[in-house]
Amino acid sequence: MEIGLAVGGAFISSALNVLFDRLAPQGELLKMFQKRKNDVRHLKKLKLTLCGLQVVLTDAENKQASNQFVSQWLNELRDAVDSAENLIEQVNYEVLRLKVEGRHRNLAETSNQQVSDLNLCWSDEFFLNIKEKLEDTIETLKDLQEQIGLLGLKVHFGSIKQETRTPSTCLVDESDIFGLHKEKKDMIDRLLSEDASGGNLTVVPIVGIGGAGKTTLAKVVYNDEKVKNHFGLKAWYCVSEPYDGLRITKGLLQGIGSFDSKDDGNLNQLQVQLKESLKGKKFLVVLDDVWNDDYSEWDNLRNVIWEVRSL
Missing domain, CATH: 3.40.50 (Rossmann fold)
Structure with a gap:
């Protein structure tokens, strides 16, 4: 049960903190969407939804041992957060690949020039693939957010745990792999x-x-x-x-x-x-x-x- 508690609450909280860092203005996912004004709203929606979920994690962690529905909710949330992390990892990998291959002009110039140029390098196929999966992930997270009231989870603003790093597992969804x-x-x-x-x-x-x-x-x-x-x-x-x-x-x-x-x-x-x-x-x-x-x-x-x- 101790492992279940750790995975259910603390690890998700740690993963969310990592996601917020990667959704910062300097994050590659945001850079990719900035050139497509109509789609930037997806990232704002993702961040707002994650905030709404993060503030009830402590209460969910405390209740999961005695409430199987809360435990299941945490498992589904963990899967959704993993999907969001995987998306960002795919984008970061594509950025690295483009830098190495030098597909747009001379990417050996200044870092600011690289950021500007890389926004023009995304293929439509790659962007649409990421966008579709992002929309699915947001939809899943919003469904979980709507269940908060039904589960009786309470908000705790000041009790978000600062854990170390989120342990990985060998499990992978092949449909999430790109490139x-x-x-x-x-x-x-x-x-x-x-x-x-x-x-x-x-x-x-x-x-x-x-x-x-x-x-x-x-x-x-x-x-x-x-x-x-x-x-x-x-x-x-x-x-x-x-x-x-x-x-x-x-x-x-x-x-x-x-x-x-x-x-x-x-x-x-x-x-x-x-x-x-x-x-x-x-x-x-x-x-x-x-x-x-x-x-x-x-x-x-x-x-x-x-x-x-x-x-």
Whole structure:
């Protein structure tokens, strides 16, 4: 139940705070819509609707354990917020792609010039795709907002929690993916290559600025049928900050279904479990949202996986 409470309230509140930041004037989604005056209203409507939902989150979090309808409402809200985040991630990824490819004039000029030029680069297909999904997301959020009174949720203006980062999961809606097909193919080809299939340990990093689509790409690859069929074991874990070897090892064991709760607080025993669970198998481990680059802290986990490669 503690996990449910965290996901239901605190994580959504954190995700909403991220959304508000990305809907700021400097956000790429707003820049894309600014050139289409008739459509800017969608973003205003989205922000107003999110504000109306955010102020009842604390009350919903307190009531979800005793009210299944509130719990279901929170789950639906989380899905809708995830959809909104995914849209913004797609836009940010497209911005990065356009900058890299230099599709409009010379994007190596000043940052202000880049912003002006990039507004002219959006294809109608991409914009209409984003607009349609944005309208659907707003409609879903408004439906949830209309249920606030029926659920008896009360407004709490001063109690919005300031959490860290929203943990990711491996779940992805393929219909939300746009413009990642080449990257997906390249990544899958690399994972299924002969080098990766042998006794060698293959590490495939996905790096980039925040919101560039790294997590989305990892999700699409992780859920691909060829990848599922190739690897005997798969585990996804959102690392975030701060680094915690015990938490990460436990999460990976839970991901592959080998967690033994009796060793819950013993890092050494958990890593022995992980080693035994992976031994002799083809496995794919995804560590998402990695910020800590102090390699000494990763040594224990790395050594466990490194030893397995030759067993």
